Amino acid sequence: MHRVRLSVADLSIPQISGSGQCFRLNRIAGDRYALVAFGRYLELEQHGDETDFFCTQEEYETVWRQYFDLENDYACYRSAVEERDIYLAHAVSFGSGIRILRQDVWETLISFIISQQNNIKRIKKCIETLCERYGEKRPVAADRCGGFYYTFPDAAALAGTSEAELRACGLGYRSRYIVETAKSVCSNKVDLEAVKKMDLRAAKYELMKLCGVGEKVADCICLFGLHHMDAFPVDTHIRKVMDEHYPAGFPYERYSGCAGVMQQYIFYYDLCGQTKM
DNA sequence: GCTCAGGTGGTTC
DNA sequence: GAACCACCTGAG
Secondary structure: OOOEEEEOOOOOHHHHHHOOOOOOEEEEEOOEEEEEEOOEEEEEEEEOOEEEEOOOHHHHHHHHHHHOOOOOOHHHHHOOOOOOOHHHHHHHHHOOOOOOOOOOHHHHHHHHHHOOOOOHHHHHHHHHHHHHHHOOEEEOOOOOOOOEEEOOOOHHHHHOOOHHHHHOOOOOOHHHHHHHHHHHHHOOOOOHHHHHHOOHHHHHHHHOOOOOOOHHHHHHHHHHOOOOOOOOOOOHHHHHHHHHHOOOOOOOOOOOOOHHHHHHHHHHHHHHOOOOO
16 A cells, blocks of 8 residues: 655644544544545544655645645744744644645535534534535545545535435535525636635635625635635634633734634634643 | 534614 | 624534
């Protein structure tokens, strides 16, 4: 079995998995994780600072290196943290293996519509069901564990469903948002290829034309699907931290170019860090 | 039973 | 504009 072994201190699959930016990266056993992205299936293992990618060198270089944003130097982002900001320093130290994934825009869009008023466990289950029913079934290479995986359904597949069908997937009131959004994307009423070329402000405004996409979801799509590193999604966790630790406002200007990375460190720390300050 | 989970859309003033 | 409130669903 092909394997690419990396020794990168600031890459941690468990942390990325726990940071909730990707709902299709899951622990399958012990240190072993499985991911489905861009129609491909990948298994990974984390042992301390070492990460094993179970794929060929070529696949790693053409697909996964970009996906995990390994060309970017995150130590640089972390060193930008102001020393006196004890809370952020702790958050960054706690989640130092987090990276902002370069995910597919369409998948990010639907995933974060589903995420509203929802918990991570159920979000994952909803997406899994959606993929099983409307995605494409593909075999996992025989030299790995075998079995099957499902790709994320494209816009046409979801535009062809109905609100009732999606409700049967357990999506609740979000079903209408998804059908309407799929139709808007399918008909190019909102052109995702064009959105990819826009700057943060324009992309966010364009995405908010879609049904079920408000400011928070639009920011998530900009950060996780368009890699606009200044996007700063404010949800209930971040709102709480802002009130507690940044009553005078978060210093966005200081973190220009990486505010979104700081958001992820804070989010993960608030969600998974034991020592709440 | 009730609240909560990574909000948004619609109505009302 | 800001302040409500309804909205699916399953876990604790």
